Amino acid sequence: MAKSDTSSNDEFDLETFLPFRLHQASEAVSQSFRSIYKHEYGMTRSEWRVLAHLGQYGAMTATEIGRSASLHKTKVSRAVFSLETRRWLSRAPDQRDRRVQILSLTKSGHQAYRRLGSRAQQYNDQLAKKLGKDKVAEIVHLADALQRVVKD
Amino acid sequence: MAKSDTSSNDEFDLETFLPFRLHQASEAVSQSFRSIYKHEYGMTRSEWRVLAHLGQYGAMTATEIGRSASLHKTKVSRAVFSLETRRWLSRAPDQRDRRVQILSLTKSGHQAYRRLGSRAQQYNDQLAKKLGKDKVAEIVHLADALQRVVKD
DNA sequence: AATCAATCGTCACAAATGTAACAAAATTGT
DNA sequence: ACAATTTTGTTACATTTGTGACGATTGATT
Numbered sequence: 001m002a003k004s005d006t007s008s009n010d011e012f013d014l015e016t017f018l019p020f021r022l023h024q025a026s027e028a029v030s031q032s033f034r035s036i037y038k039h040e041y042g043m044t045r046s047e048w049r050v051l052a053h054l055g056q057y058g059a060m061t062a063t064e065i066g067r068s069a070s071l072h073k074t075k076v077s078r079a080v081f082s083l084e085t086r087r088w089l090s091r092a093p094d095q096r097d098r099r100v101q102i103l104s105l106t107k108s109g110h111q112a113y114r115r116l117g118s119r120a121q122q123y124n125d126q127l128a129k130k131l132g133k134d135k136v137a138e139i140v141h142l143a144d145a146l147q148r149v150v151k152d
Numbered sequence: 153m154a155k156s157d158t159s160s161n162d163e164f165d166l167e168t169f170l171p172f173r174l175h176q177a178s179e180a181v182s183q184s185f186r187s188i189y190k191h192e193y194g195m196t197r198s199e200w201r202v203l204a205h206l207g208q209y210g211a212m213t214a215t216e217i218g219r220s221a222s223l224h225k226t227k228v229s230r231a232v233f234s235l236e237t238r239r240w241l242s243r244a245p246d247q248r249d250r251r252v253q254i255l256s257l258t259k260s261g262h263q264a265y266r267r268l269g270s271r272a273q274q275y276n277d278q279l280a281k282k283l284g285k286d287k288v289a290e291i292v293h294l295a296d297a298l299q300r301v302v303k304d
Numbered sequence: 305a306a307t308c309a310a311t312c313g314t315c316a317c318a319a320a321t322g323t324a325a326c327a328a329a330a331t332t333g334t
Numbered sequence: 335a336c337a338a339t340t341t342t343g344t345t346a347c348a349t350t351t352g353t354g355a356c357g358a359t360t361g362a363t364t
Contacts, residue, residue: 012269022178025295117164
């Protein structure tokens with residue numbers, strides 16, 4: 001029997017469909033951490049992401065945050081405005097390029113970052129414990145590979 | 153030197169923070185498939201998910217779809233309405249429980265599922281090829297583990 | 305130098321989403 | 335048998351998000 005078998009082997013399998021499975025896993029994990037920044041600090045996910053990035057990597061522009069955090073530019077723009085209103089973030093002009101602003105955390109922004117970062121690390125360690133330490137490294141490695149591969 | 157070292161080892165590390173890394177990977181992968189159901193079929197993610205579930209598993213109720221697809225009930229409700237308007241989906245009353253409706257794909261719904269499912273599988277295979285076949289199984293396994301662990 | 309295209313961040317508007325309330329039906333407990 | 339509670343799916347409302355356009359600035363082309 002040559003080609004054109006009765007059973008086509010290109011049938012769709014949802015169980016192994018990565019966009020679905022990854023989204024499912026990601027949402028499950030994200031949701032369970034969400035209550036901390038949402039209910040305890042009244043923050044949105046975007047705000048927490050921007051705070052985490054500035055806390056982790058120091059001063060950056062909005063575009064850089066967007067690229068690194070995989071956040072839409074309007075999400076960054078709004079999160080920055082909101083964090084600025086809380087006085088957790090401040091803007092400084094860039095001498096080299098007057099279109100952009102250098103964003104950085106204020107003193108109380110750093111404090112908030114330390115508090116939330118600590119909770120985040122606690123959460124992650126707990127997850128790592130239940131999952132197995134090595135699994136975390138595996139996931140991180142796979143996430144790296146996925147991002148590399150998708151960007152053709 | 154006993155306790156209280158100068159360098160605290162509970163510092164937050166974004167690189168290994170699973171909610172972030174998983175979301176990042178998930179978004180990267182999802183976005184690149186999104187254009188197919190969005191631009192070629194004018195569908196939302198929820199609609200594609202509902203179509204995929206009914207196509208894959210056959211007739212189900214809205215609640216069952218929501219549970220299986222990790223979709224909010226209002227998302228399911230709206231996606232069902234929209235797919236029904238396209239005549240890709242039909243509802244039938246359940247004799248045992250008159251609150252629910254048995255949802256299933258129409259003939260053209262099945263056709264659409266086959267077309268889109270084929271594209272989806274194609275996309276996934278392509279990804280698997282670049283990533284290494286075994287990696288996909290790894291990811292699926294880890295996704296299972298994550299979902300189990302998060303649900304306490 | 306002058307024009308053209310590209311980038312940055314913001315805003316108005318439209319679309320998608322979540323919350324909370326609801327009617328209808330089923331389930332539980334007495 | 336009945337009342338109280340729970341479940342299912344839809345809707346109104348408010349919030350969040352993405353799209354597209356914009357002014358300002360920069361970089362590239364000539």
